Amino acid sequence: MTLPKPRRASLERHFPILQWSKTYDRAALTSDAVAAVIVTIMLIPQSLAYALLAGLPAEMGLYASILPLIAYAIFGTSRALAVGPVAVISLMTAAAVGNMALQGTAEYAAAAITLAFISGLILTVMGLFRLGFLANFLSHPVIAGFITASGVIIATSQLKHILGIDAHGHSLAELITSILENITSTNIITLIIGLSTLAFLFWVRKGLKPLLLGTGMAPRLAEILAKAGPVGAVAVTTLSVWAFGLDTHGVRIVGDIPMGLPPLSLPSFSADIWSNLFVSAILISIIGFVESVSVAQTLAAKKRQRILPDQELVGLGTSNIASALSGGFPVTGGFSRSVVNFDAGAETPAAGAFTAIGIGLAALLLTPMLFFLPKATLAATIIVAVLSLVDFSILPKTWNYSKVDFSAVAATIFLTLGFGVEIGVSAGVLLSIGLFLYKTSRPHVAEVGLVPNTQHFRNILRHDVETDPSLVTLRIDESLYFANARYLEDYLYDRVVCDEPIQHVVLMCSAVNEIDMSALESLEEINKRLQEMGIKLHLSEVKGPVMDRLVRSHFITELTGDIFLAQYDAMVALTGANAQKSP
């Protein structure tokens, strides 16, 4: 088939698979297949565990790890991203759906499927309208704080499975209270399974690889075996329960998992359910996208590849829609499994498609063997995975660098722990934006003078500079817009009222990136009032884009003074005596 060039390029932009599949060869196939085997081994226990975390039947974890991976292989632009259920999104799913239905009911599962569908639609539409930039409004420290706090909540929520008791709650306090209330009914055998799995997995993480390397094993193989730790734990604990009939002693097991490929499912289209889930779906979409795109960018940079954020939205969006249509729940690109995929040598998104086949085979063949899998084992897998996300060092780091960033992070962590993920992350976003607006509404204004023997002007309070009593030069360190227009007026009047011999005020606009209509009106007002006081107003170093706009306004004709290209020109022109011919 031969398409005209531009049409073909556009097709490739929307279907990245058309691009990489052109040069796909046997070498790439081998690399991708090896990576897929490793990721499959890692993903089986993870997908079961995250379904459990989301409060859903275990098989939904498998379903969410088949079709979504195929959709991402077609529409995604990252070569190494591994899509599927992840911890934070599963927790957010539980929080969103838990408001609407009881865990274990058909309504609960249906709501999770609908949530994936809405979230998929939101992501896809954002991608088609190129709204990827919206994700930039989550500041890095807020994300770091949110992930850390979510990790703490997730780990705490899994303690009930380790203890073999019932407990529930969205906030840390609720969870701990609920666990303490029921701790007397702890099942000792479950606790032993849980703690020993935990200890084993921690040891695998830290100690197994060095040990294997010590035996002279190839580093790559050692790496793979270390990653297979959870699968080992699953096998051993499942066999133990089966062999000793521990389920009859109160050890809770996964139980019957339907055998076979995912069924076709349809989301609910009830307006009521949609309006209840919509805000949660937005939060899940944005958090999922931010988490996924930052992993994808990190991995792409290592191989000098590029990802396209707007196309990534489409990739994740179609993945979530695929998840909803095949009985799954919200998915995104996971950090640890993508790194494993990358390290294992995945070269194209085909690795994801191969992983989907692997999980599909597991769903077809392995599910009967998982009947006796203790929930405590899955809980231990989750705890070990999320504790690696917990990193409170963002608190001292931001405290040291910027109190504003610190307060946003601290509030995000506090509110997430105290009131759950949805309130926590919403507050973090609003607070980041609010604090930014607050800062820009009270801009830094510096009175500047000439640095001797240069043409450079700096703050008179920080540097030894030359000034002239008849001339006040104010450098405004912010764009002028509605939120700070009045502040500038007040500042300026306060400054000129006290000193008497002032004849000229120069506003040095090197840091003014915009003057909006409100600020223009303020400048007109300032110009008029200074004129009444016999003071001329000048501007200097006005940037091109700002000047383009000013010339279309009356302000330029009404301005009592001049507009100078450089502040040095202004000083020479306005205080002739002080002119220096050479620095």
Next chain:
Amino acid sequence: MTLPKPRRASLERHFPILQWSKTYDRAALTSDAVAAVIVTIMLIPQSLAYALLAGLPAEMGLYASILPLIAYAIFGTSRALAVGPVAVISLMTAAAVGNMALQGTAEYAAAAITLAFISGLILTVMGLFRLGFLANFLSHPVIAGFITASGVIIATSQLKHILGIDAHGHSLAELITSILENITSTNIITLIIGLSTLAFLFWVRKGLKPLLLGTGMAPRLAEILAKAGPVGAVAVTTLSVWAFGLDTHGVRIVGDIPMGLPPLSLPSFSADIWSNLFVSAILISIIGFVESVSVAQTLAAKKRQRILPDQELVGLGTSNIASALSGGFPVTGGFSRSVVNFDAGAETPAAGAFTAIGIGLAALLLTPMLFFLPKATLAATIIVAVLSLVDFSILPKTWNYSKVDFSAVAATIFLTLGFGVEIGVSAGVLLSIGLFLYKTSRPHVAEVGLVPNTQHFRNILRHDVETDPSLVTLRIDESLYFANARYLEDYLYDRVVCDEPIQHVVLMCSAVNEIDMSALESLEEINKRLQEMGIKLHLSEVKGPVMDRLVRSHFITELTGDIFLAQYDAMVALTGANAQKSP
């Protein structure tokens, strides 16, 4: 009584009356009393009319013009502001309360009283916490658009009284549809009264003062007589209705107004009512404050006086609480009546207290005479007053200056007309903030070079400048923060990937007023990746406050290049050959 100095100053800050009353003398008393008489004459028909506009019994307009004026005289800082019911706030009151109860019911009046109380609390708390700056987030064009659209809606809503029919609706379309549906039941006598009053008031506005001046009358007296137009219309139309028994021919009249001073009233404390009214109360508080403070500032500037915005919040807040406690509804400083007060010579807030006495006397003595006052007369008063607020010129003005401002104004006008005041103004605020954030998230970045024979650097695309192929200098025209941190990364990689001989990248930070934690992490990332490409990263013209913070981070030690005080120093140091000893 002698208080220690600091305590007395603090008392005077919270009770401005203590300050101006110290020097109050007979001359000020005379001026204030004259101004009060004129404002009282103007305020009687206005307060009745705005009660009608808010859907409330006429006497509540009088009640809202007594105690609130006394409260403002004690706590307010403007010497000329005249507080009372105003058009836009009355319309917003009708919109807020209309969602909760039917006009004419006791619940409706009680909700309006409660709305005044909540709004008063919000304003007072904002004042005590010095949150006056929040009002800055309403951009001038958005306010102008909102007031214009509100004026159109108010004028349209009053047509029903001119026609003598029933009609209702919050949006322009609803109002017009409702009027057209009922237009066949127009009462001809009412229409004649309404149209002739309208014609008379428009003529008074434009024609009466020149006419009186033509007869050789003193300008001040002519001005006062022109302002008394509405009172004349009230007297003539009331007498006509009484004399000819027009009320028995279907002319709707104000009817029984209880005689006497306002009763003590208490707001409702039902949680349900509060939660229903809270958002409306916030909007009314902010719009009322912005309108009032801009009038107060304009008038204060004319006499070189200062107002304190945070204390103004307390003044307006206590006025609204006073209104709620005396059977009134939300009030604020009105534009036209404050200008009249100022022009009539008011020297202190005592003029407001005297006006309160005037309105109190009217409530005690005049109410029986207002029984036959036709509602059409009041409607004509409102229409003439609000049409002076309607000014669509903000649309071409912003279109010409900035499409971003234009779109915010156009949306505010469109949404206010189409969906009512609350949606209109909320959308205007959110859109202003959203567009500002969008702009800052995609900053202007200019590649700059040296303007020959200077030490000044400008955009290579706009100016004839000197550059060096091994050196790329990028001037970033925005503070670096979370919303644009990734944009800068992308921009920079795209720029350095194409050109080969680049050895140095200088980020010229003259317009960077802040680098937050997210942006710092991006800079660290950029530094690392450029290092891998063999390119050194430098900064120049970093501002004091930004530098203070950078030195507390790891970035400074990891930076591959240097930090230069001036961009010229950077060019000399990095491209030695190009150095010029003198400009």
